[in-house]
Structure formats: C-alpha cells, structure tokens
Amino acid sequence: MVSESPVPLPEQPSLEQLRNQAKDLRRTSGIPLWEAQLGVARRYGFTSWARLKQHVELLTRYSRFPERVATDSDAGTFLRLACLSYYDDEPGEWEQARRILERAPGLAEGNVYVGAATADADALRRVLAADPAAASREGGPFQWEPLCYLAYARHDPAISLAATLETARLLLDAEADPNAGYLWHGLPTPFTTLTGVFGEGEAGPVRAPRHPHSLALARLLLEAGADPNDGQALYNRMFEPGNDHLELLFEFGLGTGDGGPWRRRLGDALDTPAEMVRGQLAWAVTHGMTERVRLLVEHGVDVTAPLDGVTAASMAATTGHADLVDYLVAHGAPPLDLPPADAFVAAALAADRPR
Template sequence: MTAGPGAGEDVLALARLTYLDDGPDRWARAEALLAEHPGLVAEDPFVAAAVGDAEAVRRHLRRDPGLATATRREDGWTALMCLAYARVRQRDPYATARLLLDAGADPDAGVQLGGRVPPFTVLTGCFGEGEQGPGRTPRHPQGDLLAGLLLERGADPHDGQALYDRMFARDDGHLRLLLAHGLGRGDAGAWRRRLGERQDSPQRMVALQVDWAREHGLTDRLALLAAHGFTDGTPADEPSPWRERQPLPPVFASATPLGVRRVVSEGADPDARAHGRTLLHHAAWIGDVELVSALLEVGADPQVRDDAHDATPLGWAEWAYADATAALLRPVTRAGTG
C-alpha cells in the first residue's frame, strides 16, 4: 500500500532528534506512523535509513547509487544522518551505515541547525545527549559502534557539538574514542576547513574540555586528557565561555560521588546553588544514579526548588525522562511537590 502524501516527512520529523522538544512520545508517534504505513520504507530511502533497514537501503542504492551522497531538499540531511539521529527501533543500523559508507556517504556530513556553529554532524547524532539531558536526547543505542565505524572511515574527531553535548555527565566513552582517533592533533579538521575561524581549532576544543573538567572536579576526565598530553585549559586572553567568573561552590567544583562526600565532610553545603539550581537538580537531570545517591547520603535536600522553574530535583528528573534518578528521588520527595 502506498503511503499518503507527507507521511514520510512526518515520520522523519518525529523519529529524529531535533534538540528542541525531544522525547519518547515523539518516537512512539513515529513508530505508530511506520506501522500504519509499512510501505514507507520501500518508498522513501531516508525513512529506510532512519529505521536501519539494510536490505531496503541496498535496493534504494541499486535504483539510485547517488542516494549515499544525496541530501534532502527540505533540510540538507543525508541518509547517514537520518540513521544516526533516529531514535525509533532500527533493524540493523551498523550494516546500514556500512552500506552507505561503502557507497560513498560522507562520514563528516552535518548541518548547522539555525545557522549555528559548531555543526551537528553524523558523529554528534551517534553520541547524543546535550542540553535537554540524556533522557530526551539519548545516545544512539549502537552509538559507540557506529562512531567507531565512522572514525575508521575518516570522520573528523574534532566534533565540537558532540564534545559539548557529552561534557555535562561523567562518562568519558566518547572522549576515549575521539582521542584515539586524533582529537586535539593537527591544525584543522573537515569543518574547520569549511567554516574557517568560526569553528574552534582542534587545540581549543580540547582546552575547553580541560576547563570544564577542572571547574567541575571531573578527575577521571582530567586524567584521561592528561594521559593524551592535554593539561592546559584556554588562555586568559581567550577564555572558555563556560569558565566561571566566580569560583563554583565546593560541592559543584567536586561533582563526583567521591568528591561530594569529601567536601561535605569538610563542611561544604550540599544544597549550595550555581546558576539557580543545586547539584542534586543537575545530577537528577543527567540521570547520574551514583551522584544522586551520594548527595542524598550527605544530606542534600530533595525538596529544594530551583530558581528558574520552581521545580524539585524529582521534577527535573521526570521532565528529562531520567527514570533511574526519578525512582531514587520519588520516595524521598513529598507527593505533589515535583
């Protein structure tokens, strides 16, 4: 059965990360549309890529070998990008990505959302996360595997948007991959060559990561960067945009479970605020179970409300679809105070 006009466009609009209002409800609506219009995969190669249907993509490539490098006129996205940013259930994303790359797909493809720099690249979609939190903009389920394939096929490791999106939480899996493939080395990258000085240099990208890790007491990240020879942050005359003008409260500047326990035992306030919120709000939003547990253990108040949204840490967790931290906070938060 042939799908109605616009059905494929609706699926792609709902299935992919938008970085505006993402979440499981959108992806469920996309899957419902796919179930209602099963012929879309055969009709639309970008939908076929989004659902990771390797056989369907192979048939599309036989009919049109240029599909691998084609961009959608609606938004400039390639099929490989549709695959990396989709959060619907996929059949075999790795095999589909290999097919597209073998056919000439650009591993550095990307778009400038809203005209902004850095661009959102295929790697960005694989690594996920960002300002909405990992519950709303999660990593691709096979993100590390796909990112490794892209890097092996020549993707530029200097992905400023991916570095930004993944810096808020403590996991460093993305950095290990990027560092192993040359992050911070050389004098340019694919997008630096395209955008010139609008795109940060490789050295500055790594220095920004040092700054963030140092400001927030992310000792494992600092050790990882140092092991690759990166110990310097941004210079005083070209500072990081997120370097704090005033020192962060001790509990924020030691934002690991071990660090929190240490500074609170030395007298630090576990409910101190930075940017109008407590560390418990932040830990709840990013789904950091160990950090939430440590903060509750040292006496952080689960009833405290942030300045911008008047919400408790539980409210932050629930908005961000951070189910694991919400489950920890729900029993210790008074009903009706999320």
C-alpha cells in the same frame, strides 16, 4: 574576520540585502562600490567583501531550521518524529513515529532516508542499486544526507547492532560522507553524523539520548574518515559523567590535526582541536569531574597555559575542587598562588576554617 565591535549578521543573511546595503552606502557617501562593499564587510566583522560573501553562501548552503519543517506524507512525518532535531525533542514523538511504521510498514521501500533511519538494509540496498548517488543526496524533511537520519534516529532502540552497521556500511560504500552535517540555526558549530550518534546535550539524556549503538556506529564513522574533533558532540556530552566518547575520539586523534572539512569551511569561527580539548578540561575542572580531568591530562591536554584567563589549579581551588589542585600541579600546572580574595573563596569552598 577582524573588527573592534562587529555587528552580528542576521540569522538568515541575504546576499541581496547586503549588496543593497553597499549600494545605499555608495549613493549616500559617493565612494566607489568596492569601497562600500568593504565597509559593509567590516561592519559585520569580515576583512573583505569576498570573505563575507563566502560566509553567507556557506550559511545559506548548510543552515537548517528544524522548527520550520512541514511534512505532507507519512514518510516525512515519520522522519520528523523519529529523529533528534534538537528542537522540542520528546520520547512521545518517537512513539508516534513507531505507530506510523506500524500503520505503513513498507515506508522504507524506495525512500533512502526512511531506509537509513530504520536501518532497513534490504530496502536501502534496492534504492542504492537503482540510484547510487542517493547515498549522499540531501532530502527528507530536514534536508539531511541519509547517514544523518541513521545517526539521529531514536524511534526504535531495539534495532540491532548488525542492522545499524550494515546500513552505515551500505551508505559509506556508496560514498556517503562520514562528516555530513548541518548548521543548526546557522550557528557555526556543525551538527555532524558523530554529533547525532553521541546525542545528549542541554536537553539531557532522556530527551536526547545517545544512539543505542553509539560507540560501535561512531567507531565505524571514524574509521571511514569522520573527524574526531567534533565540537558539538563534545559540548553535548560534557554535561553528564562518562567518558567513553572521549576515549574513542582520543583513539582517533581528538585534539590533533587541522579540524577537518568543517573547519576548512568555517575557519576561525570554529575552535582549533587544541582549543576544543582545553575547553573540555576547563569544564571538567570547574565541575569536579576528576576522572575526566585525568583522562584529558593523560592524553596530553595542556595544563600549563591559563584556562579562561586563570591557571588550572586556581580554577580548581576557586570552584571548590581542592582535590584536583595537587594533581594538576603535579602534571605541569603552575603552583597555586591566589590573591587574598580568591584564597578566601577557595578556603570557604573547601570548608577549611583555619585557613
């Protein structure tokens, strides 16, 4: 996609509307249809009509809007309340979901999505025996694959590790996709199974907690082929201290590879693996997360190139984290060489009165 100042696509772009725009342009300008289509594509920042069409089809296929979900059954209402949707999530909703289960304890019977969310391996086994393809069929209120309902369910932290892993294995053995996910409001960073397992985000760990068995479930998904370069999971977990998610993802190749199936679908709309981990480094430096900085550097994240246009050491100094400057320089970052104004800021933040 290239354009000096492209117009953003609507939240839910329509190919029919785009075709009509091209037809209108052809009528008003007298140019051939193919040229009008190219003009429309370039207006939205795409190099060809084919690429624009492919992108819109992708958005149509994967975009989800959780606030628009309507349910008319106990099963649908349970799933809507039980799972993180990253729209108005609250612990009170999980309590409501538990009450629905108490009122209708057989809800998982015959329903692959409820079976996944409740980690009811026995009920799930019966569903898959009759219909193995159900393991990868989208459905339920959010139009997710069953594995996503398992990953995003938060209604019952007492569900055992054994039940959780058995449920995941049943789905994966029936060819569920460990990289299953969706585009929240059509935004280009996918919310995957790993995203759901790791949880958190801007809502914080109370309203969007990680899965009770996050590390074990994430490991199983990664072993099954989930790509560790999960930009949304990294974003959601960068706000709070704690690096267990990064340690696990690095074990499976975070920062390397081609970005997996989602980057193959979305192309340059997604960061490369290297860009993802450098973004994590920039955040950790500016927020003084010393342990995270050390972990990222120890795993080979590049400190020699600029971060957001400045050197890593300068970023540390001008955000009040002088203790990181020597460490970053010792590990390859360019030495600190601040212009006078930035040097003053760094000295003030460090409470260095003489300097």
